[in-house]
Amino acid sequence: xxxxxxxxxxxxxxxxxxxxxxxxxxxxxxxxxxxxxxxxxxxxxxxxxxxxxxxxxxxxxxxxxxxxxxxxxxxxxxxxxxxxxxxxxxxxxxxxxxxxxxxxxxxxxxxxxxxxxxxxxxxxxxxxxxxxxxxxxxxxxxxxxxxxxxxxxxxxxxxxxxxxxxxxxxxxxxxxxxxxxxxxxxxxxxxxxxxxxxxxxxxxxxxxxxxxxxxxxxxxxxxxxxxxxxxxxxxxxxxxxxxxxxxxxxxxxxxxxxxxxxxxxxxxxxxxxxxxxxxxxxxxxxxxxxxxxxxxxxxxxxxxxxxxxxxxxxxxxxxxxxxxxxxxxxxxxxxxxxxxxxxxxxxxxxxxxxxxxxxxxxxxxxxxxxxxxxxxxxxx
Numbered sequence: 001x002x003x004x005x006x007x008x009x010x011x012x013x014x015x016x017x018x019x020x021x022x023x024x025x026x027x028x029x030x031x032x033x034x035x036x037x038x039x040x041x042x043x044x045x046x047x048x049x050x051x052x053x054x055x056x057x058x059x060x061x062x063x064x065x066x067x068x069x070x071x072x073x074x075x076x077x078x079x080x081x082x083x084x085x086x087x088x089x090x091x092x093x094x095x096x097x098x099x100x101x102x103x104x105x106x107x108x109x110x111x112x113x114x115x116x117x118x119x120x121x122x123x124x125x126x127x128x129x130x131x132x133x134x135x136x137x138x139x140x141x142x143x144x145x146x147x148x149x150x151x152x153x154x155x156x157x158x159x160x161x162x163x164x165x166x167x168x169x170x171x172x173x174x175x176x177x178x179x180x181x182x183x184x185x186x187x188x189x190x191x192x193x194x195x196x197x198x199x200x201x202x203x204x205x206x207x208x209x210x211x212x213x214x215x216x217x218x219x220x221x222x223x224x225x226x227x228x229x230x231x232x233x234x235x236x237x238x239x240x241x242x243x244x245x246x247x248x249x250x251x252x253x254x255x256x257x258x259x260x261x262x263x264x265x266x267x268x269x270x271x272x273x274x275x276x277x278x279x280x281x282x283x284x285x286x287x288x289x290x291x292x293x294x295x296x297x298x299x300x301x302x303x304x305x306x307x308x309x310x311x312x313x314x315x316x317x318x319x320x321x322x323x324x325x326x327x328x329x330x331x332x333x334x335x336x337x338x339x340x341x342x343x344x345x346x347x348x349x350x351x352x353x354x355x356x357x358x359x360x361x362x363x364x365x366x367x368x369x370x371x372x373x374x375x376x377x378x379x380x
Contacts, residue, residue, distance in 0.1 A: 008039040048074035072150025079125035220316035244276035271311040278311035
């Protein structure tokens with residue numbers, strides 16, 4: 001049995017007449033220390049999770065509207081509660097120094113009030129958890145009902161029953177993953193009544209996914225059988241291999257180690273139906289801007305997460321969660337060729353322009369300054 005959100009409480013909330021607002025966290029009429037922020041956020045995430053479930057099964061439109069709001073809010077807050085276990089700095093909005101000071105327990109150095117903390121938004125929180133745990137059920141370019149439903153409900157008081165159902169199912173899937181990471185007891189988190197509903201929704205989603213996968217596999221096998229039946233005896237293997245080569249039309253093909261790369265975001269993987277090469281498309285986190293003494297440059301994240309699979313032989317096509325039904329990798333680390341290129345090169349401090357050109361990188365067609373001195377031997 002895991003822990004509960006209540007176990008996260010460091011010290012009891014307290015009441016003071018004139019609190020030093022930069023040293024405490026307001027909780028209604030009471031106050032807490034910054035060390036209890038995870039408890040505060042976790043408790044609210046739990047309330048919104050239960051509210052999302054109860055509102056979802058309600059027949060009252062306003063309660064269903066609140067369910068849409070709570071689904072997205074609970075997902076965001078529980079992600080932040082998890083990120084707080086690693087470092088409070090992870091939930092501060094980029095560039096917000098005062099927010100970082102408050103979150104790190106140095107609020108007395110901040111200029112603004114603690115209520116002015118600016119933290120990362122839902123999508124950024126989901127991306128960060130996904131970066132830390134590739135198995136987390138979030139696809140960066142995939143559908144995000146918890147966000148769509150919340151925004152429609154908050155800004156326009158609109159919701160649609162089936163879309164709300166999708167949002168609540170996605171909340172349940174994300175929450176179950178986070179509860180495992182946080183070692184929280186799921187029944188204590190959801191509550192007895194909501195746990196039954198959550199189990200039903202998860203089972204429904206799993207069965208629906210299984211049905212979709214089974215149907216796609218059946219169609220692919222039927223096509224493969226039809227294809228083989230029309231091929232000359234003894235030539236089937238070579239013809240199927242030739243058909244599989246059509247995947248190369250997606251972009252340039254290069255072999256690096258055990259990986260066969262296709263274009264900028266694809267790798268070859270064996271099709272689970274026909275055992276021919278198919279294309280596994282990857283999605284990457286947003287690139288980071290890296291600062292150096294000689295300027296800044298954009299560094300691409302080289303860890304890709306499977307988004308879709310397509311086979312040119314049997315035409316099996318899988319997306320997102322459907323990939324989990326097969327033995328595809330959960331993540332793929334691509335070689336950073338730019339990093340290899342510059343690893344052993346030391347910039348010449350005498351020539352700032354040369355340093356800038358080297359770090360920013362130029363294509364072969366770009367005009368480059370002349371290179372002299374020590375930099376004449378740099379890789380290029």
